[in-house]
Amino acid sequence: MKHTYRKCTHLLAGVSALIVVSLVGCGVGESNVVIGNREGILHLGNASEPTGLDPHVVTTTDASRILGALFEGLVTRNPWTLEPEPGVAERWEISTDGLIYTFHINPKAVWSNGEPITASDYVWTWKRALHPKTGNRNAYLLYVIDNAEAFATGAIDDFGEVGVKALEEAILQVTLRGPTPHFLVQLMHHSSYALHPETILKHGEMTDRFTQWTRPENFVGNGPFILEEWAMNRYIKVGKSPTYWDRDKVSLNGVVFYPIEDDNIEERMFRVDQLHRTFTLPLDKIPAYSTMPDTPFRTAPYLGSYFYVVNNLRAPTDDVRVRKALALAVDREKIARTIMYDSVIPAYGVVPPFIPHYTPPAPFAFNPERARELLAEAGYPDGEGWPGLEITYNTSEAHRKIAIAIQQMWKKNLGVEITLANQEWKVYVETVNQKDYQVARMGWIGDVYPSSFLELFLTDGGNNDSGYSDPRFDDLLISKGGQSVTREERYRYMQQAEALLMDAMPIIPIYSYTTRLLQHPSVEGMPLNVTQSINLKYAELVPGRTLPDSIR
Structure with a gap:
């Protein structure tokens, strides 16, 4: 065509x-x-130019929008209500304890080469998504499945122990490690799309990355x-x-x-x-x-956070006092008012304030005086002895303006010299992924549940580019929050986790997104x-x- x-x-x-x-x-x-x-x-x-079209390799919004055209998940999202509606699965049942989901594959759902989509395709695909050799940075999104994390981290090597079973060719059963009311929402993410196994294997091994299967002449999807x-x-x-x-x-x-x-x-x-x-x-x-x-012109609130990710593993930002000083010395209200033309909401946490029933922890405030005290405690009074710091950002006029403004704020409020490094998108992504930076511009688009933002900072998480690690945070988010039956209890643990996160300041929140487009x-x-x-x-x-x- x-x-x-x-x-x-x-x-x-x-x-x-x-x-x-x-x-x-x-x-x-x-x-x-x-x-x-x-x-x-x-x-x-x-x-931006996507780094690829493999759902287990890419992590960016530009690629996700294209993948949403080429693939369809078990469930898909209604763009008006945001509620899940049938996709590859024509219907599903949920057990009374919320742990077992049984999906019935639509008999009309086929691959673009005409072959039927089966439950076994999902078992194979999710094994690939979770396999340690695949290097899928979004693998953690499937950790809600029983034993998925153990397989992904190498604690077990038998995928048969993971809670994904093909009961019949058209019936997929998924067992979760704990009640997860937003599981259907997570299935809308490209990391859970099924892939056509024979197409992948025709161009390499199951876990190979960046092979020729994503070329137009080879591509097989189901969208x-x-x-x-x-x-x-x-x-x-x-x-x-x-x-x-x-x-x-x-x-x-x-x-x-x-x-x-x-x-x-x-x-x-x-x-x-x-x-x-x-x-x-x-x-x-x-x-x-x-x-x-x-x-x-169209504008609306958007569940996204714009922040500076801080390398917790390199000096001088390996010192929490330095990270806090940098965060307290940023005037977000001024950035939102002058640079962003009041089109964004100043942020003091990683979770945007648009998620129903979730109240973020009490925010910190712009406080240059306290920032200077913290920097002095860290050994850099009025910037004396400062070893230098670089802000890395990808090409964008808005990113450049914000970086310059923050550079000037840190000079004025802390007395420290900052350099700026602008990088083309693919270079920038690799720089951040390899943690070859000190402070870097970052944005994250989540979903209508707070853990879609907080999971970024799990220890050794695939998208944790800060190096932040705290067993208490992991426990609140996974063990306590993940096993909670009620939303109120679950969100209370997530609020505590966010409070811990912001006390360690592995990121510097700047603003919550709004959509603005023509x-x-x-x-x-x-x-x-x-x-x-x-x-x-x-x-x-x-x-x-x-x-x-x-x-x-």
Whole structure:
């Protein structure tokens, strides 16, 4: 299935070799939006080039959005209610003690090569996801399954002891280590998607990473779309799947994802009808778009945290007094007001304040005087003897502005010199993953339960880039919180865990996210929500709608 779209592109220097639509010399012909509306092709800004399309390798939002088009989990998310609804599983039962989930595979659910999806595919896939050799940084998300952590850490080597069983080819039984009311929500994450075993093994061993199975000519998925083309640093194109079980509900014929790291380029592409929707919006454009009649600007609370992760294993930030001093010397209110144009919420913890029934622990406050005292106690009075510190951040104008502001705040309030290091996305990801940094910009998008943020800091956790480790924290989150029957008790333990975390300050919270983007009036079925979830199965395009003249 092939679709046309505008290929009037050129190379823009300084955008990580990204080839995007020229805004100057390509005025002839129809735009992506006009063609897309007619042919049912959605054009989306997607932040960065994904590091891959293997659900057990990638951890970033840009890859997750594409994987959500190419795969479907046992359950999927309704983008309006955020409630789980049938995906590969047409129905499921939960035991009265909340420990056993029995999923019935939809007989119409097949792989993109036409083969049926089986319960055994899930057993094989989750073994791969949890296998120590796979190196899956999201493996911990499956630790709620009985003995999953023991297998992942090498304590046991028989996967038959893990609580995942194929009772029949169409019946999957999952036994949890403790009641986990949000288990269905976790199954919406790409780390739990089933993979086609024969496709993986055709291109390597079960646990191999970055093999050729993710190339378009080899790819086998089970989502509403199939992978058609991957032009590195230009776009990833997917087309409507002819084998998807619920294809009659899929309105779009395809989606083109563009890795655009420069917010200003993305905004200009939107204005000239080359994108239906942006990933974000340049901060200095918010005032103008906010007051525009019939504005395409959209904003909503977003379950994400923007913070600086601090390397707890390298001097001088291996000293908790230094970490606390740095945190107390940041004026978050000023950053939110001036740099972010009041579009975010200042943060004093890692869990955003949008999760129902969860109250974060009492926050600390901006306190330069106490910050200076702590730095002096650590041996650096007024910055004397300071060994230097570097902030690492990935390419983004907003990240740069925030880094400069914090650099100046630490100079003014603590008397310390800070250097800045800007890195292209893939280099930055590797730098942080290898803990080859001192302080690094970080963001995390969680879900509607606090542990989706707190689990980042479990000892030796796959996404714990700070080096933080506290057995008391692990016990509160896993043993006590994980075994609690009631939500009130579970959340109380999680609140205690967050209090411990913020007392150790392995991160410096900056703000809680909000979604801010531009959306063309022709787009329907993509509502904003606190998880910024997009279920492209419901997206559609309405021809004839245009942007207001004031945007040109």
